[in-house]
Amino acid sequence: MxxxxxxxxxxxxxxxxxxxxxxxxxxxxxxxxxxxxxxxxxxxxxxxxxxxxxxxxxxxxxxxxxxxxxxxxxxxxxxxxxxxxxxxxxxxxxxxxxxxxxxxxxxxxxxxxxxxxxxxxxxxxxxxxxxxxxxxxxxxxxxxxxxxxxxxxxxxxxxxxxxxxxxxxxxxxxxxxxxxxxxxxxxxxxxxxxxxxxxxxxxxxxxxxxxxxxxxxATETVRHRLVLGGDAGWLRDARGVRVIDIEGNTAVLQLDSPDQADAVLREAMARGSVLEFGPIRPSLADIYRDVTAATTQTQQEVPA
The missing domain is CATH 3.40.50.300 (P-loop containing nucleotide triphosphate hydrolases)
Structure with a gap:
């Protein structure tokens, strides 16, 4: 080694x-x-x-x-x-x-x-x-x-x-x-x-x-993708949900707790059809961007 x-x-x-x-x-x-x-x-x-x-x-x-x-x-x-x-x-x-x-x-x-x-x-x-x-x-x-x-x-x-x-x-x-x-x-x-x-x-x-x-x-914050039969805009007002991105019927979410996934799914099903819902497996490119972005932000926050 x-x-x-x-x-x-x-x-x-x-x-x-x-x-x-x-x-x-x-x-x-x-x-x-x-x-x-x-x-x-x-x-x-x-x-x-x-x-x-x-x-x-x-x-x-x-x-x-x-x-x-x-x-x-x-x-x-x-x-x-x-x-x-x-x-x-x-x-x-x-x-x-x-x-x-x-x-x-x-x-x-x-x-x-x-x-x-x-x-x-x-x-x-x-x-x-x-x-x-x-x-x-x-x-x-x-x-x-x-x-x-x-x-x-x-x-x-x-x-x-x-x-x-x-x-x-x-x-x-x-x-x-x-x-x-x-x-x-x-x-x-x-x-x-x-x-x-x-x-x-x-x-x-x-x-x-x-x-x-x-x-x-395992060090990355877990995000979920939700694909609906209709518009996903209502998720912006959902409790315990941070919307990372929404485009039409597709949303990328960060949940306050793992238990929040069940609540989001129930609400989505009550509003219509759910085509996809599950955690996103981050790629190495995602990990690299997150790690380097966090370091850059920390460096910018340090007083000169």
């Missing part, structure tokens, strides 16, 4: 990462989400030793992480670092050999992964001759080629078509299935929600929330 405890990083007077703490358990896929400038890339660079931390501790398997540990990690940086004028297979073999694979194993593993990403017929092509999406696939392969003990991937799904996303997701699941922890960042919240076992939400260099999707949903 990878664990960060109160990790910080400054650039001059700017605190880019502010006492960040979270864990990436073995065999779990952890999504790292946040807006531009939230500190995700800086945090990943500190995990990989590209940047030094100015405070806190990074542990691997229960002890302080070492350079040797990091050499066994697969890393996909924000700035893609492959050679545009070199044949794809040659540079993958070169990178795999730098990570300790024999020439034979490096060639076999590289070829296998290229074929899996539908690039088996392009092994002799220069990287620059590929589309941006296929260049992204090769960059991903470079992170995976040496059977890493952990994966740290910065926006690995950017630029991939749906088929490549599915292939990549299946491959990452093979790694987590063998116990490898995976940390990846993404702005595609629906994709993170679909793939991840755990989530870390970062904003302005701080962790706002961490846990499984169900853990984070």
């Amino acid at each position: 990878l664990e960060l405890r109160d990790v910080s990083r400054r650039f001059g007077d700017h605190v880019a990462v502010d006492q960040v703490s979270f864990s990436v358990p073995d065999g779990a896929m952890t999504g790292f989400v946040g807006g531009n400038g939230a500190g995700k890339t800086t945090t990943m660079r500190m995990i990989m030793g590209v940047l030094a931390q100015h405070g806190g501790q990074i542990d691997w398997q229960g002890r302080a992480i070492t350079t040797t540990d990091r050499r066994s990690f697969g890393y996909m940086p924000e700035e893609r670092g492959l050679y545009p004028k070199q044949p794809i297979l040659d540079q993958l073999i070169y990178l795999a050999r730098l990570r300790g694979l024999s020439a034979q194993d490096a060639a076999s593993r590289s070829t296998q992964l290229l074929e899996r990403f539908d690039l088996g017929g392009r092994t002799g092509d220069k990287l620059e001759s590929l589309s941006l999406g296929n260049q992204q696939r090769v960059q991903i392969i470079a992170a995976l080629v040496a059977d890493p003990t952990m994966l740290v991937l910065d926006e690995p799904f950017s630029g991939l078509d749906p088929a490549a996303v599915d292939s990549m997701a299946a491959l990452l699941r093979e790694f987590t299935g063998s116990g490898v922890p995976v940390l990846f960042s993404s702005h595609q919240l629906d994709l993170v929600e679909r793939l991840c076992d755990r989530l870390v939400i970062l904003s302005h260099g701080r962790v706002l929330a961490e846990g499984t999707a169900d853990d984070l949903r």
Whole structure:
């Protein structure tokens, strides 16, 4: 397991990462989400030793992480670092050999992964001759080629078509299935929600929330959707009901207490037909908006 405890990083007077703490358990896929400038890339660079931390501790398997540990990690940086004028297979073999694979194993593993990403017929092509999406696939392969003990991937799904996303997701699941922890960042919240076992939400260099999707949903205020056969405007005057949104016959409600649901349903049925009534399962996008909005409001309320 990878664990960060109160990790910080400054650039001059700017605190880019502010006492960040979270864990990436073995065999779990952890999504790292946040807006531009939230500190995700800086945090990943500190995990990989590209940047030094100015405070806190990074542990691997229960002890302080070492350079040797990091050499066994697969890393996909924000700035893609492959050679545009070199044949794809040659540079993958070169990178795999730098990570300790024999020439034979490096060639076999590289070829296998290229074929899996539908690039088996392009092994002799220069990287620059590929589309941006296929260049992204090769960059991903470079992170995976040496059977890493952990994966740290910065926006690995950017630029991939749906088929490549599915292939990549299946491959990452093979790694987590063998116990490898995976940390990846993404702005595609629906994709993170679909793939991840755990989530870390970062904003302005701080962790706002961490846990499984169900853990984070449990912290959300429960809302209900009510769809009627007629107009729903009468709900604005209903007791114990806060109307979040009404559009025609559909209303989104927040109730003062769980018992209030029965009273609302009885009143609705007395007024006509009820087509739908039940709690809304918040998406990761809903959770992210609520968490970051609450933090922004708190910051605005603090006197200068």
